[in-house]
Amino acid sequence: MSEIVISLEKVNKWFDDFHVLKDIDLSVIKGQKIVICGPSGSGKSTMIRCINRLEAHQGGKIVVHDTELTNDLKNIDIIRKNVGMVFQQFNLFPHLAVLDNISLAPIWVKKMPKKEAEEVAMAYLDKVKIPEQAHKFPGQLSGGQQQRVAIARSLAMNPDIMLFDEPTSALDPEMIKEVLDVMIQLAEEGMTMLVVTHEMGFAKTVADQMIFMDEGRIVEQARPEDFFNNPKSDRTKLFLSQILNH
């Protein structure tokens, strides 16, 4: 029996009157790669943002590594240290050089000595293949490079779970591959990953599980070969036909 690292039970969330997550149940096993897709407004981003408490859920239970997410700030801090996140808009800190962007959290959250943190930062810049950009500012980098810095920044905290919220949606087409390559490499190393994306090629290569969400519910969850070849629900079939045939 594999270790369950994230579990969501009957999670519900509202934005004012809008019921954005409806009875979400999900278990993630250590090392699993889950790709989540669905039309916009289906709640997929909100769901993964609940996992590190960027959004608070109002009903149900979310447990990450045996720690339950509540209003308890201590629990939130513990979980955030172990869960990295990559955003659609990169969200790099524009006033800090690339190296400082990456070493910031190790220095301030892990209390790592500055020199050591910078060595760690360089190691992760190597990993995402842009060590030569270390002393530039985010504004001087291309979108693809910025997103790779953002990935390195998350990895520098040495998380065992990574959340990706549409990591390639803001990129020009020619830059998507360089980011996906880094993500594939990460998947091969055994990282637990939850990825919201519409890159179905990536999903077929990497995913253990596919999730299709619509109107706040998980409509279908299946292994990729079943998901793409024999989708069960009509809603999934329609969605797949729309995004695969253009």
Added chain:
Amino acid sequence: MTTAAINNSFLRSKAGIWLRKNLFSNWVNTFITLLSLYFIWEVGSFFLNWAIFDADFLVNFRGEEILDRTYCSKNIEPGLHGACWAIIDARFYQFMYGFYPAEEVWRVNLTFFLLPISLVGIFFDKIPYRKFFIYFTFLFPFIAYYLLYGGPTLSQVGTNKWGGLLVTLFLGVTGIGLAFPLSILLALGRRSQMPIISSMCVIFIEFIRGVPLITLLFTANVMLPLFLPDGISPDNLLRALVAVTLFQSAYMAEAIRGGLQAIPRGQVEAARAMGLSYWQSTRKIILPQALRISIPPIVNTSIGLFKDTSLVLIIGLFDLLGIGRAALADMSWIKLYYEVYVFVSLVFFIFCFAMSRYSLYLEKKLKTDNSK
């Protein structure tokens, strides 16, 4: 070379092209240019004649030393109109130090000398040994207090003896310096998700901004003693300082809030997702970016406050303007309004212009910093 050839080569030079394009491109433009030049000439020459060429400095047109207003050239010969700057010279000590005892005035001079040094570390970030300048910045208020007010081994000089530029700078610099940290807390508080904190900040800011500074000065003057235990009566300057600081902090808080609002939500989210606490992400991520954006409005309100400190003459303090008015009330120098007000304006202008130039320099620098 003929004259025509010279003219021609001038018209084709860079300056010639610029002049033709910008000042003499057509008849209307040429007319406005000439009219403006005439206006500038008239006003400029009138002012320069009054202030410099026809003016008395220390001696009048007969070469006598000016001892009081009756020696001013314009008061001897009906046809003369030049300024009589001797009043400024006669009162210069008061303009600078007020009624500070002459044998102790080196203490004020030393403070004036140390003030710019204490600001170097804040104003310029790429200087050698900046760390020590910053240490000095934090040390300076204590040094200045000890020097100006007195303490062990230095005799006490009560603030009722302070005046002139000393009071203006004291209120301006201390008011802005104290208001800055306070305004950051107010701006953060106003955006806080804790309803009590945010509404307290909103009420404070809106109340202070809704009241004229004069009212606050009067209020502080009358009401501050009521809040303090019996027997403790803060001196007038301190009361004014409290009013000025609160006033400035409310305006600065709004300037900073504008900066905070301009920072995209993703910045906080990224910081929080990495495990930074509220204060860490505020200090390392949000404030550095927000304060950059807020610099122009912060400097704007600071310039405003620096000038507004002259209102303290209403509660009986002698700032630069107060000393000027006192000089005018002196029978031996009475009626030399223009000289006094022009001088006071000039001193205010020097400081405010310096602030505004510094803010321009900073904006330019931050722009290049961000795009490099």
